[in-house]
Amino acid sequence: MSRHARPTRQNSPAHTPRVRPLPVRTTVQLRRPVDIWHKPALSAAVALAVPDMALLALGRMDLVLYTSAGAMCALYGHGLPYAARARTLARVVAGMVASLGIALLAASSVSSPGLLVLLASLLAAVHKMACDATRIGPPGNLIVTFIAASAFFAPQHASEVPAHLALAVAGGAVAWLVGMAPSLIRPHGPETIAVARALEAAAALLRAEGTGALTGRQSTAAAVGAAWQTLFLVPATDGGRNEVRARLERLLVHAESALAAPTPDPAADPVRAARRCADLAHALRHARSSVPAIGPSPAEDREPAGRPRIPAPGRDSGVRSVLARLGPGSPLLPIGARVAAGCCLAGWASLAAGVGHPYWAVVTAASVFQANTTLSWQRAVQRFLGNVLGLALFFALLPLIHTGQPAMVLLALAFQIGAEALITRNYWLGSVCVTPMALLLTEFGNTAPARTLISDRALDTLTGAVIGLGCCLLITNRRATDRIEEALEHVTAAEAAARQLLEPRTVPDHRTGWARDRLAHSLVELREAVDIASGEWWQRALPAERVAVAEQQGHRTLSLLVRHTAAATLAA
Template structure:
């Protein structure tokens, strides 16, 4: 790979002696709109149904004062939409139980004390726990913010101890409903999540093919990012497919077909220079439509032969890449459309049946994750152990939320938990991202308050109109938040005010004023604490990632050397190919982790200088070796 690109195109200012660097906080790009998430409507519809059923029931019973507790369980329907249904069925109960436990703590504390200052401390501690646990479990969007929003609000709801069990029962019941709603699509498209993640990998590979070389054979500026994006998408797709059970021949065949498509996307990463004549002959066969089952492979490797690159870019080369990019894109569209798998993904009947493998009855026609890869609770505890880079983030959340809540109290605001939620919501992986999220949150809340003001005539029509507006805001938030956080906050703010309106009689003007003051206080105090509480462990994470990349690359190189040695024919069978597949998984995961660690550390405003040369060298060596590994994996069965 090329030199690591500094984020946001900013130069770094080094401190005295170049031991640390001080980096300015950027503004450009914070408000730029992105493409919407490809599955936003799944979370939106799930939350809509899960909220509408209990809320309309409460309306019919005249008990809309209980809407906070039913909404707590219903909002769990926002989680898990990127997971296969088997993994989703296991994950969502933990989300629901986490919501119930957090709400139980909040309601119990509210019933036992009326000290606002103490309740702010409790809410801040719970917010820090939510942040660190969600980051450690990598539960995915919407992360900790939904749990914190509901729990922080509950700390300040008047409560009697005897009411807590019944209120928690409402949350648990609607949480079960949310689980059913999220699992219901499995009846219509049981392969939907895994098809989408493979489609993303195919689209990323097609985008990589479209990053054309210049006339001199040089790589374009965006090639390293495209390479990393494709590697990350392919790696995520493999880990998703590993979560798909293959207990029956039909399920094994369905997963094996998706793996074949994923190997096609992965093959783009494994391209390397070959003889010009051999590639020209194969390209001519492609142009004539006589594809023999072998894939034209390519790599953005520093060892790529320049003359070969020039010959490809002159004449048939660019057309060939465009043709193959369209081919991968067509497969991605077929996967998203829900139709049958493309012909290349079809497997023979003998391969569909397969034999029982070594791991719990899994079929041998599909890949399995590398042995020794920790799963379940152990990796979560490891990410939270001493020295974890998540601990400074938890400290930031605790300090920022406590000070934001207390500042709100000192200003006489009636809803200090809004300041707590604002402070908790802006904390991201580093200072730069936190700064941008604070800008987005402030702008989004301001525009949301303007929207709420415009909706006041409809709100005054009654509770049924309020319910309808709340549901519409929930859908709007999911539709827009993936484009930019500030745009989603435009809907989240009136949603929060509407939910608060069911249990309070405060005039709209007071609600709007409190929300605006708490937003400014929470963002300002939270950002200040983020700057003061520096995350010096971010650079330590890079050192650990470099060590893992080096170990994985060395192991993969030894494996490739052993397979290439004379008399290594016995290693070319299923066992040798399985080892190669596992080496690919380990190395790809380590490279993705290194990239993430560098991006996190690069966004810290006060950090010791990064080992850029070591990072570049590790990436280059890792990508070279990864390309060789990928070229060894010519079919999914090779890694079985």
């Protein structure tokens, strides 16, 4: 039996259900903003401004929903190297246009609002599963679902659909150009930011090394792993790119060495090492056109250049990985079913309450469904609070909005920037800007009185939040602890494979890098599984002791791998 083996059902309290309280204070607590929030904010604002100004000049602001569908794609892919970003943005635009096409065809051919709600809910479930399977990152499925759900209830004739889709494609083309434009100024920006984050995490770990905080090791391992995955997306065909990638890999190895405990060089001062990591991160963040050739430390002077590190084999990529995550038995399938059911019930309840266009209830319910009950509860509270405050802000600005469409365009752009600036602090704070921006997008082609629009949205928000949260509370993920058991097995296997490479006579090679990748990835997956299961309000007791032992031993083995590689490097 392995050291982390699963205890028997008869002797383990892990199958005793426990009710966990739902947090309140942390739900509205503000966080530090994300370091690159301004990039998606400005990109989306520019991508929206170009078609908006054109439509304003033509006097056709009633078409803004369709151009915005493509332009909002500029929010995606900002953490990816530009070669990968080009592919990702193209796929996001294609998915957005396809979803919009389905919605517009349904709007032009289906007269039953109840059936439209059902179709919008099924499409929202597809968006949720697809975004989770592709791990697209923020803003996830919400933007696509909002645009598509709105289009289901937009007045439409079948003959107008091709022209409206062409406008979406045009907006998507603008978004693609805006998203790729920074590559002309800073072609290696995304990967340098990823490595800088790893160096900053390493600096924080070195400062806290005396306390032996496991949290610091977890965050550093996650940051280093994310940076490696980013570097693996950089093409390795061009000589210049290989040189830049080699420099970044060398700096990333330097950040990774912070995981060694004790440090590879016994005489090293953790405070000086932390300062050096912070200085390297600062230099990377302020590098513009190229990655600087930062001078190495005396120990690194003896480090051989080596070849670019390659990703570990055995992992599917691209379409195969997405299909594997959506295959039979996938945990995303019940999530999709829960989204479809919750959105459908919310939309039908909104219709029963007398709202003629219940897309906002569908979108609200779709936004509530998160990885676990705790996160869903927090999102429901945040969504309701932010939307109510956003509606109040919209009402306060009605005199300015009624001055004309130019003011509406400028306000929509300002709200877009404000939403991206605030949403990383807390979702409710960003929703204060998202709500009036969304209302402005639909107000351009809407003849309903503003007060009616506000009351309908308030009712939709309450309905969607309550029903969405109710579905999450009634249908909990009771098998979340099973994922912990699987993650523990993966950590055990990865640790065993890693220890085979720690023999004194073993010379580190590409297998060492693969073992480090595998073990670090397994530890991150274990922590993610524990965090998700810990957020379920009705769940079996978690194997906390086994998880703690597995994480401690796993990070110790990871440290030994780093030291093993560093010792061989210094001896070279």
